[in-house]
Amino acid sequence: MASNPNHQTVHLNNRGVAYLEKGHLHKSFNLFRDALRSTMNQLRDTTAQEAAQPTPSSSSAAEGTKLWRVKGMKAFANSKAPSNRRVLGPSDFMFSQGVTLMEEAGAYSSNHMVDVTVRSSIVLFNLALIHHIKGLTESNSKYLIKAESFYIRSHKLLVDTGLELGRCGNPVIDFVSMALLNNAAQVGRELCHSELSQQQFRQLMQIATQINAASYGESSIAQFMEETKNDFLLNAIVLCDQSRAAAA
Missing domain, CATH: 1.20.58 (Methane Monooxygenase Hydroxylase; Chain G, domain 1)
Known part of the structure; x- marks a missing residue:
């Protein structure tokens, strides 16, 4: 083992x-x-073991930061390729690439x-x-209902960490938080869950507007996150406005 x-x-x-x-x-x-x-x-x-865990040292946090700067872009490989962005309409898309995991302990947090x-x-x-x-x-709406449930659970786990999404300093976490809210809101539109969909788009906009891409340090990651947050933000603004207009 x-x-x-x-x-x-x-x-x-x-x-x-x-x-x-x-x-x-x-x-x-x-x-x-x-x-x-x-x-x-x-x-x-x-x-179960949390009480017995020692408090991580500042050096372990520094190692984690170094790790995602070196290897973190693997999680975003080809993410801007058209094949990984399923276009649902003239102005909207879902992110359709799976996200890889880094094996090293502390890759996402010390x-x-x-x-x-x-x-x-x-x-x-x-x-x-x-x-x-x-x-x-x-x-098949059965699969969409399942997808919505899993996206919501995924978002809840991120929220439960206590991290300030959009300002947590780790681009993988910030990226996933935007991608899952974007996709969850898209599922909500498909299922006519308009109120929930609008709420998720608003949460996405809040995260995207808080992201300072330059804070990630690595230029390739900063450029990727700047472009990505703008894409998600535009998507959310347009579709949120459309949903409000349709409900009026």
């Missing part, structure tokens, strides 16, 4: 992302489902509980994405 407790979750999740990129939705679903079981077990174990929670949120996002794509492809 691997000594790194993240290994199984990372292996399952990242294989799922690879199969998703090839269009093998069923294989991706099974892998993401198993990754979710793995990470939720780890989350329960972490919660706080172990927060680190594991973020990993769980990312796996839930990927599982939601599979249901979202299947729901659109097969015009």
